[in-house]
Amino acid sequence: MNKLKVFVSSIAIAVCASSLNVQAANKAPGSGPNPFSDCGIGAALFKDTKWAAVSSNIIWDIGTTAVISATASPETCSGANVVTAKFIIDNYDNIVEELAEGEGNHLASMYSVLGCVETAQATITSAIRSDMASSVSTSDYQEKSLVSKSSHLYTLVNNSAALNNCAVI
Amino acid sequence: MQFFLRFIATILFFFSSCVLSETLLNISDEKLNILSKSEKWQKLIKLEGINFQEKDDFAIHSQRFYLSRSENITAKSELSATLSSFIKTQYYSDINDHPQCRFPARFIWLKTKVDISDVKPVTCPNFQKWAKFSATKSLSLVFATGYLGNPASYYGHTLIKLNLDENSGVSLLDTSINFGAEVPDNEDPLSYMIKGVIGGYDGSFTYSKYYYHTQNYLENELRDLWEYELNLDDEDYLFLVAHMWELIEQKYTYYFLDENCVFRMYELFSLIDGIEMPTLNSLWVIPQEVIRAISNAQYKQKQLVKKTTYIPSRQAKFYDKYWQLNYKEQQYIAYIVNMPARIVELASFDITSKQKILSVLVDYYQYLIAIDEGNKKRLKQAYNSVLSYRFQIPIGKADFKHNEPNSPDTARPSSYSQLSFAHNDVLGNGVIFKLRPAYYDQLDAETGHVKNGALKMAELELDYFSSSLSLRSFSLFEVISVKDRASGLPYDSYDSWKLYLGLKKQNAICTDCTDLTFEAQKGWTIPIDSKTMFGFYIGGAFIENHENRGRAYTKGSITMNHRLTDSWNFYINVEMRKYLENEYTSIFNYQAQMRYKLQLNKDYLDFRVSARKDEITLGLGYYW
Numbered sequence A: 001m002n003k004l005k006v007f008v009s010s011i012a013i014a015v016c017a018s019s020l021n022v023q024a025a026n027k028a029p030g031s032g033p034n035p036f037s038d039c040g041i042g043a044a045l046f047k048d049t050k051w052a053a054v055s056s057n058i059i060w061d062i063g064t065t066a067v068i069s070a071t072a073s074p075e076t077c078s079g080a081n082v083v084t085a086k087f088i089i090d091n092y093d094n095i096v097e098e099l100a101e102g103e104g105n106h107l108a109s110m111y112s113v114l115g116c117v118e119t120a121q122a123t124i125t126s127a128i129r130s131d132m133a134s135s136v137s138t139s140d141y142q143e144k145s146l147v148s149k150s151s152h153l154y155t156l157v158n159n160s161a162a163l164n165n166c167a168v169i
Numbered sequence B: 001m002q003f004f005l006r007f008i009a010t011i012l013f014f015f016s017s018c019v020l021s022e023t024l025l026n027i028s029d030e031k032l033n034i035l036s037k038s039e040k041w042q043k044l045i046k047l048e049g050i051n052f053q054e055k056d057d058f059a060i061h062s063q064r065f066y067l068s069r070s071e072n073i074t075a076k077s078e079l080s081a082t083l084s085s086f087i088k089t090q091y092y093s094d095i096n097d098h099p100q101c102r103f104p105a106r107f108i109w110l111k112t113k114v115d116i117s118d119v120k121p122v123t124c125p126n127f128q129k130w131a132k133f134s135a136t137k138s139l140s141l142v143f144a145t146g147y148l149g150n151p152a153s154y155y156g157h158t159l160i161k162l163n164l165d166e167n168s169g170v171s172l173l174d175t176s177i178n179f180g181a182e183v184p185d186n187e188d189p190l191s192y193m194i195k196g197v198i199g200g201y202d203g204s205f206t207y208s209k210y211y212y213h214t215q216n217y218l219e220n221e222l223r224d225l226w227e228y229e230l231n232l233d234d235e236d237y238l239f240l241v242a243h244m245w246e247l248i249e250q251k252y253t254y255y256f257l258d259e260n261c262v263f264r265m266y267e268l269f270s271l272i273d274g275i276e277m278p279t280l281n282s283l284w285v286i287p288q289e290v291i292r293a294i295s296n297a298q299y300k301q302k303q304l305v306k307k308t309t310y311i312p313s314r315q316a317k318f319y320d321k322y323w324q325l326n327y328k329e330q331q332y333i334a335y336i337v338n339m340p341a342r343i344v345e346l347a348s349f350d351i352t353s354k355q356k357i358l359s360v361l362v363d364y365y366q367y368l369i370a371i372d373e374g375n376k377k378r379l380k381q382a383y384n385s386v387l388s389y390r391f392q393i394p395i396g397k398a399d400f401k402h403n404e405p406n407s408p409d410t411a412r413p414s415s416y417s418q419l420s421f422a423h424n425d426v427l428g429n430g431v432i433f434k435l436r437p438a439y440y441d442q443l444d445a446e447t448g449h450v451k452n453g454a455l456k457m458a459e460l461e462l463d464y465f466s467s468s469l470s471l472r473s474f475s476l477f478e479v480i481s482v483k484d485r486a487s488g489l490p491y492d493s494y495d496s497w498k499l500y501l502g503l504k505k506q507n508a509i510c511t512d513c514t515d516l517t518f519e520a521q522k523g524w525t526i527p528i529d530s531k532t533m534f535g536f537y538i539g540g541a542f543i544e545n546h547e548n549r550g551r552a553y554t555k556g557s558i559t560m561n562h563r564l565t566d567s568w569n570f571y572i573n574v575e576m577r578k579y580l581e582n583e584y585t586s587i588f589n590y591q592a593q594m595r596y597k598l599q600l601n602k603d604y605l606d607f608r609v610s611a612r613k614d615e616i617t618l619g620l621g622y623y624w
Helices: A002-026 A065-070 A080-090 A092-101 A105-113 A118-137 A146-159 A161-165 B002-024 B029-036 B039-044 B075-087 B104-113 B125-131 B189-198 B210-220 B234-247 B261-269 B287-296 B314-322 B327-338 B340-348 B351-371 B373-392
Strands: B136-144 B157-164 B175-181 B201-209 B225-230 B252-254 B305-311 B416-424 B428-436 B438-440 B454-465 B468-481 B495-505 B514-527 B532-543 B552-563 B568-579 B586-600 B603-612 B615-623
Touching: A080 A092, A080 A105, A080 A146, A080 B210, A092 A105, A092 A118, A092 A146, A092 B351, A092 B373, A105 A118, A118 A146, A118 A161, A118 B373, A146 A161, B029 B039, B029 B075, B039 B075, B039 B104, B075 B104, B104 B234, B125 B234, B136 B210, B136 B234, B136 B287, B157 B210, B157 B261, B157 B287, B175 B210, B175 B261, B201 B210, B201 B234, B201 B261, B210 B225, B210 B351, B225 B287, B234 B261, B261 B287, B287 B305, B314 B351, B327 B340, B327 B351, B340 B351, B340 B373, B351 B373, B416 B454, B416 B603, B428 B615, B468 B514, B495 B532, B514 B552
Parallel strands: none
Antiparallel strands: B136 B157, B136 B225, B157 B175, B175 B201, B201 B252, B225 B305, B416 B428, B416 B615, B428 B454, B438 B454, B454 B468, B468 B495, B495 B514, B514 B532, B532 B552, B552 B568, B568 B586, B586 B603, B603 B615
């Protein structure tokens, strides 16, 4: 009887696990949790300020642990999406400037977190550049908070179809 | 039955581990003595005092860095406790708490000294995740150039970066390790200064993504970064990274002058056999000196540093690009920044010029946003309009030449002594001796310094005239902050300032007139070209009363710095003082100094001829 239970349970777990894998592989861009809204980035951890107040002598650990523990469970808020979101909010200006020029270290770093090779990087950059151009030129762009602007950029990247060609989604 | 079996198994397990422990601890007392006295072990446990056996001789005061109780700790007790903890089979609810995981470098080293082959190596997930041995290939020592915004950063800062595979070409996500003082928020400057010097703060190693530092240094504090990638072999690299892991968040006492960030970095590298570096004997440790030492060090018959990379700050990028623009492009930049709405007129330029102008404007506004809090909103507005326009033209990097200054390791040593022969109109012939522990003056600023500026601490001058030795000056500090590359655009003006506190002679011909002086000046320094700079200052001073002149004066001065060749340069200063308490007293002073620098093998020297009111000197200086 016990053996039968174990066997049935194993089958059930295997089926669930494989369906999860299929879901992950087939996941549409942008369908994952948004760390800005779901994981507390911005609201819980970041203030809408630049790095101006930070002194080089202050001890600072920017590990993802604090983000994860801020609001949500590790299952939804760990991994590449949170690292990407944090990278965007911490380097927002540099990334946008490089988007405008089409290349740069910050842009490449963001894509490397997502596991995108060079061709995918160029495709995503082209795809989101016009949206960013519109966003930057809106009259209320300056009034938007850093969190809001970063969240928008994150969504653009995450919704890009070319992201499916990257290793980490 | 199951319970019984478990009980028996536990007893056997416990018994076997005790036997194992006893067996391995049967290392002879003599062997323990020898090992505990070895330099490597003492460096690993941060035993660095004179007596080498007392609690106070340990640099770290966190109990969790030690396995023996800190009250009775000795090198030998810690060695026994470490060996014992490695070989004991004990259950840890979190495997990361296992001593092998907490002290991987000790484990690596002890394996080479003691037979602990029966001890099963533990897999340490946190350490492995942190070190990323599968992806990281090397480490770099990173030097952040000096920052006049914070006295503790005047001399620069260092940190370590674990480099991901260099083929990735991306380093912002690398792990960086920093050693810094833990300064409470809102600490007042006086406490900050005193506590920093006397050891009133804890210091510790911490880690973060490298981009935290690039944002802070390059974008916020506008300091350049220099990365020195080291040539370590795999074994030494792994050992060093393992040791850094042991040190993370352990508490040291922080001393700004000597046991500071760069001292701790130096200490790390000295742990590796085969790195030949000069010993640090000085009462102060300056980051640039350690950079020079690392750069010149040999490691296993090769250079320790295999690659140097320069990363300019936002300000440096702006200047470098701005001064590469042609006259028309520079004029257009000025035209736009005076009225940002004119950016639409950029359409008349070709695409190459457009890309250049917009790239310079982006850097210009970002640089100003970092320094000008009061105008931030207006500057951001202008920045956004430039950015928006940039999105409207096609993708493509602006075509600028990447200029790189001389690296800081090629600069002369930081300390200076000078012996001069002097002719004084009143006192006759004499000798002047100068000693400057750090750092540079208007004529000898080099890479990592502010060119034509000055930063002096504790400079002492003695003179000997007519068989009489007297104190000529002793500066607590002297800072001359100049904008040697200012564009002259709005908000990037030529603002400069000078500050002096110390003792100095009231004039060249008096004796017994070395008085406390506090002097402050504000002004403008205008670079005419890359070799010449003029300065205009107004300011004043509080000073002891001398010859009934009074205790305060205002002054105006004009300066000129000019570089004739790489080796020859000169400096002229003329000033007019008006004493406030004595309306009849005004004094005109002048000083001109010419310097010739030279290098003989590894020795750095200079000759200086100086003329000032009532005195001429000829001096030979030596950097050490």
